[in-house]
Amino acid sequence: MTTNFEYNQEALKNLQIDDPSILDRLIDGESARQAHLKKERGKVDKRISLKEAVQEFVKDGDIYADSGFSYVRTPLQALFEVMRQGKKDLQGIGSPNTNHSYGIPYGTFSYSHNSYLGAEMRGTDRSYSKAVKEKKVKILSEWSHGSMGLGFKAAQMGAPYIASKSLLGSDIIKYNPYVKVVENPFKKDKDPVCLIPALYPDVVFIHVQWADKYGNARIYGPAVNDIALAVAARKVIITAEEIVPESDLRNTTNTNVIPFMFVDAVVHLPYGAVPGNCPGYYYWAREFWEWGIRIALSGKDDKYRDSFWDYWVFDCKDQFDFIEKLGGIRWLNKHQVIERALNGINEDDGIDLSYQSVIPKWDEE
Amino acid sequence: MSVAPANPLEMLAYVVSKNIQDKQIVYVGTGLPMVGAILAKKTHAPNITLVYESGGQDPIEGSMPWSVADPVTWRKSPITMEMPLSFAQAANGYVDVAFQGAAQIDMYGNLNTHIIGNDFLNPKARLTGSGGGNDLISLTENTIIVGLQTPEKFPVKLDFITSPGHLYGGNSRKEAGLLGNGPVAVITQLGVYDFEPVTKRMRIKSLHPGITIEIAQACTGFELLVPEGEIPVTETPPLDVLEILRNEVDTQKMFISFPPQ
Numbered sequence: 020m021t022t023n024f025e026y027n028q029e030a031l032k033n034l035q036i037d038d039p040s041i042l043d044r045l046i047d048g049e050s051a052r053q054a055h056l057k058k059e060r061g062k063v064d065k066r067i068s069l070k071e072a073v074q075e076f077v078k079d080g081d082i083y084a085d086s087g088f089s090y091v092r093t094p095l096q097a098l099f100e101v102m103r104q105g106k107k108d109l110q111g112i113g114s115p116n117t118n119h120s121y122g123i124p125y126g127t128f129s130y131s132h133n134s135y136l137g138a139e140m141r142g143t144d145r146s147y148s149k150a151v152k153e154k155k156v157k158i159l160s161e162w163s164h165g166s167m168g169l170g171f172k173a174a175q176m177g178a179p180y181i182a183s184k185s186l187l188g189s190d191i192i193k194y195n196p197y198v199k200v201v202e203n204p205f206k207k208d209k210d211p212v213c214l215i216p217a218l219y220p221d222v223v224f225i226h227v228q229w230a231d232k233y234g235n236a237r238i239y240g241p242a243v244n245d246i247a248l249a250v251a252a253r254k255v256i257i258t259a260e261e262i263v264p265e266s267d268l269r270n271t272t273n274t275n276v277i278p279f280m281f282v283d284a285v286v287h288l289p290y291g292a293v294p295g296n297c298p299g300y301y302y303w304a305r306e307f308w309e310w311g312i313r314i315a316l317s318g319k320d321d322k323y324r325d326s327f328w329d330y331w332v333f334d335c336k337d338q339f340d341f342i343e344k345l346g347g348i349r350w351l352n353k354h355q356v357i358e359r360a361l362n363g364i365n366e367d368d369g370i371d372l373s374y375q376s377v378i379p380k381w382d383e384e
Numbered sequence: 385m386s387v388a389p390a391n392p393l394e395m396l397a398y399v400v401s402k403n404i405q406d407k408q409i410v411y412v413g414t415g416l417p418m419v420g421a422i423l424a425k426k427t428h429a430p431n432i433t434l435v436y437e438s439g440g441q442d443p444i445e446g447s448m449p450w451s452v453a454d455p456v457t458w459r460k461s462p463i464t465m466e467m468p469l470s471f472a473q474a475a476n477g478y479v480d481v482a483f484q485g486a487a488q489i490d491m492y493g494n495l496n497t498h499i500i501g502n503d504f505l506n507p508k509a510r511l512t513g514s515g516g517g518n519d520l521i522s523l524t525e526n527t528i529i530v531g532l533q534t535p536e537k538f539p540v541k542l543d544f545i546t547s548p549g550h551l552y553g554g555n556s557r558k559e560a561g562l563l564g565n566g567p568v569a570v571i572t573q574l575g576v577y578d579f580e581p582v583t584k585r586m587r588i589k590s591l592h593p594g595i596t597i598e599i600a601q602a603c604t605g606f607e608l609l610v611p612e613g614e615i616p617v618t619e620t621p622p623l624d625v626l627e628i629l630r631n632e633v634d635t636q637k638m639f640i641s642f643p644p645q
Contacts, residue, residue: 089451114467152507154505161514164467165518188562241438241440241464241466363444363459
């Protein structure tokens with residue numbers, strides 16, 4: 020296979036990437052531009068179901084990105100549907116890319132562009148460690164949050180690449196075929212900079228609080244990389260807590276808005292970020308991650324892992340099944356109350372924010 | 385009324401707080417640095433501004449966040465930043481100090497959060513990767529490293545340089561093109577360390593009560609530099625500060641209970 024790009028040879032060798040053409044699409048700005056040129060220009064009702072959106076817009080082998088930050092405004096229910104539909108060989112990219120390890124045992128993700136994979140203070144994702152060792156996943160590039168974010172930003176700004184002061188001197192550069200260290204051409208004295216190419220994922224799911232039927236979408240809380248991802252990706256699917264009239268978004272133009280023209284499909288998906296946190300709507304299910312880290316992501320035993328994902332993903336048909344398993348309306352209301360208290364929207368005095376660890380019996384053997 | 389003395393994690397949080405000066409812009413992650421920063425804000429440094437990686441800026445007071453993207457990190461923030469812009473804030477000189485932890489730290493303050501073992505594709509353990517760690521230490525004016533000190537965590541050679549400190553010592557950080565002063569201090573359960581100005585090697589600055597040079601060295605894989613003269617004893621938290629830490633900062637004891645939960 021031929022490639023049109025010049026990659027860092029040391030990184031190709033270190034990552035044992037024999038055929039670098041697999042790397043091309045992520046930085047092929049021209050093909051992304053052509054995909055964007057073909058998108059619907061008119062304001063049309065783009066609402067479809069989650070099932071249809073995944074069927075139509077996620078192709079095996081796609082470079083898959085998602086919104087938010089780990090478990091904040093992340094389209095986890097869309098990810099679970101991608102797993103349920105048996106999509107294969109996706110390249111996961113994101114800063115962080117925490118949630119992309121879940122599908123590795125099922126072949127959903129076969130490649131990763133890493134920036135951070137873990138659950139912060141709740142622990143390390145040992146299942147990813149195991150997958151790397153067993154060659155169930157191939158690492159295509161290593162990044163920091165900032166450098167990957169700048170790659171999406173470069174795409175958003177229409178710049179082929181951006182020069183950065185991140186990554187210099189680190190070993191990450193030896194494991195990233197895309198980045199290059201050069202001397203700053205504007206300075207007389209030596210001044211190394213790291214060039215980061217514009218990054219164009221194939222498909223991105225962006226979960227938002229509000230969207231209209233055309234795809235104009237509004238985010239409450241940190242936008243993370245999502246404004247850039249919406250411009251960069253070849254295919255953009257909005258999943259929204261609420262579908263609001265267009266006039267509603269026009270009245271609040273000063274918040275983060277993704278314009279309709281970038282958007283291929285709109286899915287009305289209340290609780291689409293469950294078991295994560297959706298700012299203003301619901302707090303995250305701390306017990307889900309506690310179970311997850313101890314069982315599914317512990318790397319201890321495949322049967323634990325499979326029973327976990329069977330229970331939470333493959334035996335659920337949608338987010339409502341999932342919420343029933345968490346505790347139904349009582350769970351939901353409690354987490355709505357906590358979220359609004361934490362946001363400062365509702366009174367927090369008297370709201371119990373404490374959390375007692377859950378140790379499932381099936382983890383004790 | 386008697387107040388129990390500080391446990392090692394409370395001591396760590398207190399030393400972190402004392403390394404923050406009033407009116408600084410402070411970039412924090414989850415865990416003890418956040419506890420220390422909030423303690424500083426409630427005691428000697430009420431005018432600091434907290435900045436979080438996921439975009440939160442200057443939140444109003446709330447409970448302990450579980451994550452750098454928790455609602456508490458941007459509670460009623462006047463603005464939230466897109467993530468690359470929060471790192472740009474550091475690159476542009478609008479962050480004074482950032483705190484970081486790591487699985488491994490070497491004598492030059494380089495950090496590893498990538499792998500344990502020397503085979504990248506078949507490591508003993510794959511860790512989280514960089515997150516914002518590489519960006520912060522590369523871009524921020526001053527970085528303070530916080531962690532538990534053991535010979536394994538303080539090895540002679542890192543398995544992977546995720547986040548560059550003083551690289552190979554001397555001027556190597558500057559020559560690599562990195563911004564800022566790099567790591568200026570390391571805070572552990574045993575003591576506080578700085579970096580000798582010429583070699584940029586880790587040097588004892590103070591030791592916590594009861595800790596000797598021998599103990600500190602025994603818990604370190606490389607040779608610590610020892611300054612001339614008597615080594616100061618790290619200041620311990622006054623009782624009123626300890627009470628604030630326990631009753632107003634980490635009330636659920638998420639980070640300061642010892643042994644850790």
